[in-house]
Structures are given as C-alpha cells and as structure tokens.
Amino acid sequence: MSQTGGGGDKRSGTWHRCCLWRGPATMDSAEFRRRGKEMVDFVADYLEGIEGRQVYPDVEPGYLRPLIPTTAPEEPDMFEDIISDVEKIIMPGVTHWHSPFFFAYFPSANSYPALLADILCGAIGCIGFSWAASPACTELETVMMDWLGKMLKLPEAFLAGQVGEGGGVIQGSASEATLVALLAARTKVTRRLQAASPGLTQGAIMEKLVAYSSDQAHSSVERAGLIGGVKLKAIPSDGKFAMRASALQEALERDKAEGLIPFFVVATLGTTSCCSFDNLLEVGPICNKEDMWLHIDAAYAGSSFICPEFRHLLNGVEFADSFNFNPHKWLLVNFDCSAMWVKKRTDLIGAFKLDPLYLKHNHQDSGLITDYRHWQLPLGRRFRSLKMWFVFRMYGVKGLQAYIRKHVRLAHEFERLVQQDPRFEICTEVTLGLVCFRLKGSNRLNEELLERINSAKKIHLVPCHLRDKFVLRFAICARTVESAHVQLAWKHVAQLATSLLATPRD
Ligand SMILES: *Cc1c(COP(=O)(O)O)cnc(C)c1O
Secondary structure, eight states: OOOOTTTOOTTSHHHHHHTGGGOSOOOOHHHHHHHHHHHHHHHHHHHHTGGGSOSSOOOOTTOSGGGSOSSOOSSOOOHHHHHHHIIIIIGGGOOOTTSTTBOSSSOOOOOHHHHHHHHHHHHHOOOOSSTTTOHHHHHHHHHHHHHHHHHTTOOGGGOOTTTOSOEEEEESOHHHHHHHHHHHHHHHHHHHHHHHSTTOOHHHHHTTEEEEEETTSOHHHHHHHHHHTSEEEEEOOOTTSOOOHHHHHHHHHHHHHTTOEEEEEEEEBSOTTTOOBOOHHHHHHHHHHTTOEEEEEOTTGGGGGGSHHHHGGGTTGGGOSEEEEOHHHHSSOOSSOEEEEESOHHHHHHHHOOOOGGGOOTTTTOTTOOOGGGGSSSSOOOOTHHHHHHHHHHHHHHHHHHHHHHHHHHHHHHHHHHHTOTTEEEOSOOOSSEEEEEESSOHHHHHHHHHHHHHHTSSBOEEEEETTEEEEEEEOOOTTOOHHHHHHHHHHHHHHHHHHHHSOOO
C-alpha cells in the first residue's frame, strides 16, 4: 500500500497515477468499501429525492457528446470526478422512470432488495450457461421459477419440481421469450412434418408456415416473425380489443385452404396499448385441436396474477405450451428478469441444443441437470435469480400482493377523477394499473393536450392508438407513487385541458 513512488499523497490524484505500474486496477478493496458505501448513499439519496427532479429531461439530441472528451483517458481519472460528472453530465439527460410523476409506458420494477442482489450478482459474476458452470446459479433459478409459478397458480405441468417435464427460465425480455417460443415451435412442426413426409425440405416447410397474434399484440411479436422467417398474421380484435375464436378460426380456414401451415399463436394478456386480454378460453382449445403452439405474452399483467382476485385473467393457461411475463415490469425485480415457463422442456432443448466439447460436463444424463444455455438465444447468462430470491423473501407473497393492489387502486382513483369531468372519456375498461382516456373531441385536440402535458414536464405520459382514436395512457408506474401524486397529476391535466379548450381554434 505504500508504493507511492513519487512520494505523493495517497488520497490525491497523483497516488493513482504513480501506481499505474501495478496494473490497471485503480480501485482496491479498501477503496471499494468506501466508495461502495458512498454509492449506496448516492442511490438512496437519488431515489428519496427523485420527486424533486423534473421527470423528463430538457436536453436535445446530441447533448452529451460535447460534454465529454472524444476519447477515453490515457491516465486513470479520479472517482470523485466521475461521480461529480454523473450529476453534471448524466442526470440532466435522464428520464426519471422511478419518479412518482412518471406515468408512461408500463412500470419498470425497482426495489432495494433487488438492487442489493444485483451487486451480489455482479460480484459472483458467473456465466451460468450450464449446471456445472455454477450450480447455484442454475438451481436457484429453477427453484425461483417454481416459487413464482406457484404464486401464479400455474398448472403443475409448467413447474420443474424434482423431475418434471416442464420448468421455468429467466429470459432477458419478453421479446426474447416470444422469439424463443416461435423458434422452438418452428423446429417442432418442421420435424413433425418431415417425419410424416421424409422428402420434405426445411425450406419448403418454412415458406408455408404461418403464425398468428391479435392486431393488438406488441411489436416484438411481429419482429419474432421477421427474425424467425415466417409469416405472421394479425387477427382483427373484437370491440374490447381481444382476440376471439371466430376471427382466428376464419383466418385459419382461409390459410389452410391456400396450403399454408398454421403452427404458432401468441395470445396477449394485458396488451401494451390498453391492457386488453385475448380470450384464452376460446383461443386455447383451437390451438390444441390444430396442433399449433400457443405462447402467452403477459409481460405487464402477469404480475397481477399472484392476487387471487386477478388470477381468473389467466384461466386457459392450461392450453398453452409456453407462458411469459416480466417481473421486471411490475413485481419489484429490477430489469432484466423475464419469466418464461414451458410445459415440455424437450421442445426448447430439442430446438437449440448443441454440445461442443468445451461446454460438456460429466453430469450430462442425470434427470436433475438443467443446462440453461439450451433454453435461450445467448450462451452467457447472469445470476438473475438472486434478485427474485431477495425480493420474494423481503416482501413475502403478501407484500407483493399488497403492492399490486395499491397500484390497481390508484388506477381506479384516476379513472374516477376522469369520469367526474364531463369533458373527458374513459376509452377502455380499467382492469389493472392502466387508464386509457381522452378529451371528447378530435384526435388533433388530444394530440395537442398530450403535447402540452409532456412539454410542461411535470408528469410524463405516452399515447396509443385504439383503432382510429388517439388516446392518452396513464400507467401507475413508480414504487413510491401515492394518491397525492395521482391527484396532482389529474389536477395538472385538467388545468392544461382548460387552457387548451380556451384557446381559439380554426
Ligand atoms: C412491455 C411488453 C413487451 C416487451 O417487453 P420486453 O421485456 O421489453 O421485451 C412485450 N409484450 C407486452 C404485452 C408488453 O407490454
């Protein structure tokens, strides 16, 4: 610790520079302890004080480049300088997703236990592609996915248990889960058809494959079709923005008559635009009868199914081959953590398994071994189940349920405020934490209202289109949002509407 070379003060900048000869490690464990504690304080101060920050930044595109050097420093910088630059350079360009005045998109989960688990995950820093690569990483994930599956009352077939055929895996995102399901389904149908008619080439099959989702599905579903090289057709949703049997059946009959091969359906529970629910009890049996893989995307809404009063929204999951939702949206587990279950793990493993020698280990054939690299697109994976373990234990199921219920209550509170103002209308049924509303009147009027809301930057919202209507989405997002924030947000929206309606228009 005393190789100060030039005799400089250890705490001054010169200490780091003169120690360069020791290698690139400029932070030792003693300094890490000190800086780590400071960083925890910085984070707690940030989150405690976030309400005082403007929720949406004032910067223009390209704001950052002129504020920092054009190349990385040759000599190490000081930690103090980096931290002070966070406030000077980074924070002015941050959208504060965890501000209680952030009501845009869907929530992004955030909790202290998850943040702490993430530090531990970084420290262990394993790449858990196989059981042997870090047994705890694989085994905790399998058990956490079973815990979570039981919280949702998923059918037994989706759980890993001791030697189950099903099981769960943590993907990075719902988009990835949809793509993985589509690719597995594509492999499965291809093998089935080739077994029946050995002369059939993969190319000949691929060009006939067709997948379906509702016209309200997330754009990631369409992307999965593009990446997977198969046709994806949008089924027109009904008056409540739900996919129904009749419309799906109609498309199927038409496509089969044209010689196409229907093989994959994505049902959405809780659509991104308006939180509508596809009719699983109608769509599920059709998928089973037609031998099509049914994947359920419940990215946002899935968290609510841990509450008995919302569990009915998941009825019909028994028809599905795979089911996915994002604890990183609404279950207090910081990004990334997307929970995916399959009924038959062999469907995934069968599609993605390759075993080069350097990844083999000598536990291959035990039924207890899971090598998660076969369940996902990348090879590498972080120890993300630590976040679930910390959060589930620190909150308990009751704490998690209370959290969901509070958000739903706040959404209904906002809904009532909108209903009490005759200038506004509610656009779709409020089931969970999202309220879709608009001024009665033209799209132009509503676009202008949103423009005024987002340029005032007191709250942040994003819009959606429901058929031909421009609609404002008010999503309960932050962990710390309270009734007072919702009331303030509504007062603000109502005032902006008053001034907008007072403006003479042409
Ligand atoms: C948010 C959302 C997604 C995308 O989630 P990622 O994890 O970011 O890929 C997909 N589907 C629905 C319904 C969503 O709401």
